[in-house]
Amino acid sequence: EVQLLESGGGLVQPGGSLSLSCAASGFSFSSYVMSWVRQAPGRGLEWVSSTSGTGSSSYYADSVKGRFTISREYSSNTLFLQMNSLRAEDTAVYYCVKPGASTSWYVFDSWGQGTLVTVSS
Amino acid sequence: IQMTQSPSSLSASVGDRVTITCRASQSVTKYLNWYQQTPGKAPNLLIYAASSLQSGVPSRFSGSGSGTDFTLTISSLQLEDFATYYCQQTYITPPTFGQGTKVEIK
Numbered sequence: 001e002v003q004l005l006e007s008g009g010g011l012v013q014p015g016g017s018l019s020l021s022c023a024a025s026g027f028s029f030s031s032y033v034m035s036w037v038r039q040a041p042g043r044g045l046e047w048v049s050s051t052s053g054t055g056s057s058s059y060y061a062d063s064v065k066g067r068f069t070i071s072r073e074y075s076s077n078t079l080f081l082q083m084n085s086l087r088a089e090d091t092a093v094y095y096c097v098k099p100g101a102s103t104s105w106y107v108f109d110s111w112g113q114g115t116l117v118t119v120s121s
Numbered sequence: 122i123q124m125t126q127s128p129s130s131l132s133a134s135v136g137d138r139v140t141i142t143c144r145a146s147q148s149v150t151k152y153l154n155w156y157q158q159t160p161g162k163a164p165n166l167l168i169y170a171a172s173s174l175q176s177g178v179p180s181r182f183s184g185s186g187s188g189t190d191f192t193l194t195i196s197s198l199q200l201e202d203f204a205t206y207y208c209q210q211t212y213i214t215p216p217t218f219g220q221g222t223k224v225e226i227k
Contacts, residue, residue, distance in 0.1 A: 104211075107211055
C-alpha cells in the first residue's frame with residue numbers, strides 16, 4: 001500500500017524558511033516522479049513542484065521559482081521541499097503526491113494527508 | 122493553460138444527474154483529469170485521460186470531452202458525492218487546476 005507522510009509544517013515569519021519532508025513507502029521510490037501540491041485555506045489546488053525519479057529534472061511553479069527547492073533522498077525514500085523567503089501567500093496545506101504510473105508526471109493518484117504551513121508575523 | 126469550471130457551485134438532491142464542465146484556454150487534447158475533495162481530506166483521483174475511470178471509483182462517475190471542453194457526470198448523486206470537484210490539465214507544464222465546483226445538498 002502506498003503511504004505518503006508529510007511533516008515539517010508550522011508557523012513561520014515572513015521572510016523565513018521551512019523544510020518539509022515526505023516519507024514514502026509501498027512503492028519503488030526511485031521509479032516515480034514526486035511532486036508537491038498546495039492548497040491555501042478555502043482555496044483551490046496549486047501545483048508547486050515536481051522532480052523526476054532520478055532527481056535529474058525538476059520543475060517549479062512561477063510563484064515559487066527561485067525560493068523553493070525540491071529534492072529527494074533515496075536511502076530513506078524521502079521527498080523534501082526547502083522553502084525560503086516565505087510570504088504570506090505561501091500559507092497553505094502542502095500535499096506530497098505521486099502519479100499512478102511511472103511514465104506519468106502529473107496524474108496524481110496518491111496523496112499524503114498534508115501539512116499546514118502558516119506564514120505570519 | 123487556464124482551466125475554468127462551471128458552475129462554481131450547485132445544489133442537487135440524492136439521485137440527481139449532475140454535470141460539471143471544464144474549459145481549457147487552449148487545447149489539452151485528452152490530458153484532462155478530475156479529482157474529488159471532501160472537507161478536511163486530500164483530493165482523490167476520479168477520472169484520468171478525460172474518460173478513463175480510476176480503479177475503485179464507482180461507475181456512476183464518467184468523463185467526456187477533448188480539446189478544450191470537458192464534462193464530469195455523476196449519473197445518480199449519492200450522499201458521499203457531496204464534495205468539491207476539480208479538473209486538471211496535464212498537457213503542458215505547469216499542470217493547472219480549475220477553481221473547483223462545490224456540489225451541495227439541496
